[in-house]
Amino acid sequence: MRANVPLLTVAIRRENDILLARQRARQISQFLGFSGGDVARITTALSEVARNAFEYAAGGSATFAIEERALDRQDLVIRVADDGPGIADTRAVLSPDFKSRTGLGIGIKGSRALMDRFEITSVPGHGTTVVMAKRLPWSVSKFDAAEMARLTAELARAGDATPL
Numbered sequence: 001m002r003a004n005v006p007l008l009t010v011a012i013r014r015e016n017d018i019l020l021a022r023q024r025a026r027q028i029s030q031f032l033g034f035s036g037g038d039v040a041r042i043t044t045a046l047s048e049v050a051r052n053a054f055e056y057a058a059g060g061s062a063t064f065a066i067e068e069r070a071l072d073r074q075d076l077v078i079r080v081a082d083d084g085p086g087i088a089d090t091r092a093v094l095s096p097d098f099k100s101r102t103g104l105g106i107g108i109k110g111s112r113a114l115m116d117r118f119e120i121t122s123v124p125g126h127g128t129t130v131v132m133a134k135r136l137p138w139s140v141s142k143f144d145a146a147e148m149a150r151l152t153a154e155l156a157r158a159g160d161a162t163p164l
Contacts, residue, residue, distance in 0.1 A: 004077075005148065007064040008155060012080075014059075018050045021062045025078065027158055028064055031151050032076055033140035041114040042076065042134050048107035049080045049130045057084020057127065066143045067133070074143055075117065075133040082129075087122035094120070 007028060010021040025046045029039040046062060053060035060082030067077045087093055093108055108130070112118040117133035136143065 004068075005066040005143065007066065007148075007151065009061055009063045011061050012050050012054055012059045012082075015054065017059075018047065018054055021050050022047050023158075024062075024064065024155070027155060028151070029076065029134075031154060032143065033137050034076075034134065035137070038134060038137075042078070045111035045114040045132055046078055046080070048111045049132065052107055053080055053082040053084070053128070057082035060084070060127075066136075069135070072142075074136045076136060077117075077131060077133045080130045080132075081127065083127040086124040086126055086128055087120075088124050090120050090122050 008024060010024055011017060012021060022043050025043045026039055029042045034042065050060075050062055060080060063079045063081070065077045065079070067075050069075050094112065108120065111130070111132060115132040116135050117131070119131045120128065121131075122128040141147075
């Protein structure tokens, strides 16, 4: 198996796309065997970061992948990227005292707290990329080509459903 297995990309151009990205995060997380609590954490973290991309950068994309980690472990990795104005000081945004101009400023910090790994890269004038990861449960068998085929079929069946 490759170190990085891309699963799906959701374009975030309209507010409804945030709902679609949430729905896909929930479906993928459930398929991968995450607990109900972890499914909620993953879905919430994605929702917060995707909403930021929509509100501050007029959209972007959410990409889901499986990545190999140390000790034969795997992570569900979600990468949300945009080409918006970027964040001048990411450390300030992650600080406990930060308040955004439109809300409480807890979206990014909250998302970081919900995930096992969280990285934010931003270049003013060129956009922001947030990479979040949750370790696959020990009890779940390793994600392989057969699992990829099953997940693809499941997502295709669910593709006709509207997020609304």
